[in-house]
Amino acid sequence: MRDSFSTFHPVVNFTYFTTVILFSMFFMHPIFQGIALTSAFTYSVSIKGKKGMKFNLFYLLPMLLLMAALNPVFNHAGVTILFYARDGNPVTLESILYGIASAAMFVSVILWFSCYNEVMTSDKFIYLFGxxxxxxxxxxxxxxxxxxxxxxxxxxxxxxxxxxxxxxxxxxxxxxxxxxxxxxxxxxxxxxxxxxxxxxxxxxxxxGLPGRTSFSIFTFDNRDKIMFSIIFGLIIAVLTGAAAGENTIRFFPSIKHADITVYSLLVYTAYFILCMMPVIINIREAIRWKHIESRI
Incomplete structure (x- = not known):
């Protein structure tokens, strides 16, 4: 599938990836982690195809399972004891869930950076910070x-x-x-x-010399303005929900999180749309292209 999201202005691309990477790193809530992991996986496969699918399934998935399994081996905190290991150390529900959340966070960040490397080429980065x-x-x-x-x-x-x-x-x-x-x-x-x-x-x-000019093919047109406004609005919605505690969760000594309400569902939806934005754009452009081909 052709990646239409990469055709947007570098400011839009860089703002998006910076946001989703930071959110994936700091939002440890299982729902947020699940959304980030699913979205990053889907986008990675959509722009890399079979190569991305192979890398995700044969490298990142075993890494996810290994990291999730190792945490309860070394971390025995938590009050909900499921069973005792042979060495007498307890295996707790909290340590298992925290290991899964940490592994999902780590793999999500790797996936986002792999997508970043495909979209944010060197000329885009130099254009932004040159x-x-x-x-x-x-x-x-x-x-x-x-x-x-x-x-x-x-x-x-x-x-x-x-x-x-x-x-x-x-x-x-x-x-x-x-x-x-x-x-x-x-x-x-x-x-x-x-x-x-x-x-x-x-x-x-x-x-790097002062006063040096450089040629650039990037222009911030109306399409980029609309997309940047949508992304910025979704970021504000997610940050507002985070400030209200919708993304907080406590793993130790016992699991405690905010109740799921109508407002929290709206925050989850905003975060889902934000993370899936490139995939939504690619699907939309593919449908439009099919429609144009059918009319020829």
């Missing part, structure tokens, strides 16, 4: 590109070494270790040379 913090914005944009770009480069190096019999899968253990060190050395040399070339290129272009 004039305020030119050096730091350039370094940060390079860091964001580090993993995907260097992963592809190390595959190229490994394939080249495999052709001459020097891959980590060839030879005995000692030879494989030597081949791995050789590949790592080549990769390090390439990374250092690439960093120097990038720095020289940006310096020759006058990056």
């Amino acid at each position: 004039r305020i913090i030119p050096a730091l914005s350039l370094i940060f944009s390079m860091v964001l590109r580090f993993v995907p770009r260097y992963t592809e480069q190390i595959k190229v190096i490994s394939n080249a070494q495999k052709c001459i019999g020097r891959d980590v899968s060839q030879g005995n253990i000692i030879q494989r270790a030597k081949n791995g060190i050789k590949i790592l050395s080549i990769m390090t040399t390439w990374a250092l040379e690439n960093a120097i070339e990038t720095a020289d290129s940006m310096r020759s272009r006058g990056y």
